[in-house]
Amino acid sequence: DGGKGGTIDIKSTAGSVSIGNSIYADGGDGAPGGDNTYDLTAPFIAGGRGGDGGTVTIEAHSEVNLNGSIRANGGWGREGFWDSSNSNTYVSRGGDGGSGGSVSVLTHTLTTALVGEIYASGGDSGAGNLSGNGGSGGNVTLIGAGGVTVSGWQGDIWYDAYVEARGGNADSNSDGVGGHGGKGGAIALVVRDGDIDVTGYLSVRGGNSGYGVAPASYGGDGGTVEFSLGGWSGDGETFLDRSKTTTVTRAI
DSSP, X not given: OOOOOOEEEEEESSSOEEEOSEEEOOOOOOOOOOBOTTOTTSXXXXXXXXXXXXXXXXXXXXXXEEOSEEEOOOOOXXXXXXXXXXXXXXXXXXXXXXXXXXXXXXXXXXXXXXXXXXXXXXXXXXXXXXXXXXXXXXXXXXXXXXXXXXXXXXXXXXXXXXXXXOOOOOOOXXXXXXXXXXXXXXXXXXXXXXXXXXXXXXXXXXXXXXXXXXXXXXXXXXXXXEEEESOXXXXXXEXXXXXXXXXXXXXX
């Protein structure tokens, strides 16, 4: 099976954090299934499961600006053993996709701004005589004391800005049983005193099911997106003012 993604912590106790490149904490992919001829009770090895995504935490005293990408996806499950010498089909199970990991971004005084990509999605599964299931989506939390912006605009240029915690897709096998899609994860945008402005893309869709002979497989349930204005809690205080504006122009 694939290994679990690691842990990355970035913290600025007095200033800001700006990220222009990529941060990876993905789970590893599984290994393909094989032929285990020395064990007559289990002659064929199933495809390996994808490893779960890791954890990325970014915390700044003032603001966080992300112009790159953060990835904590689950690894892909791999295909079972394909018996090309006899049946010319899969003869062992495909591996499940790994679950998405966790990404948290927190600012204490100013804003969190994203013109980039954050992924914590479940891994896709591998095919087999019983195809694996897609991994569940992970969790993404963006907290800005003075506001949260997920925007594709940088000056006069549009870039795709994504926050994605989708479920993994299941593979198919026309001669066997298709797998189930993974459940979508969760995205939360939390602000104490400012606004939430989203002109990018938020996705917590469930994974697609794989087709097969029978029984029928199913797609994964969609996840949750939460917007919290004035819902900040900490240091003995709870802010309940919810009169701020929220703008959402794209959500998939």
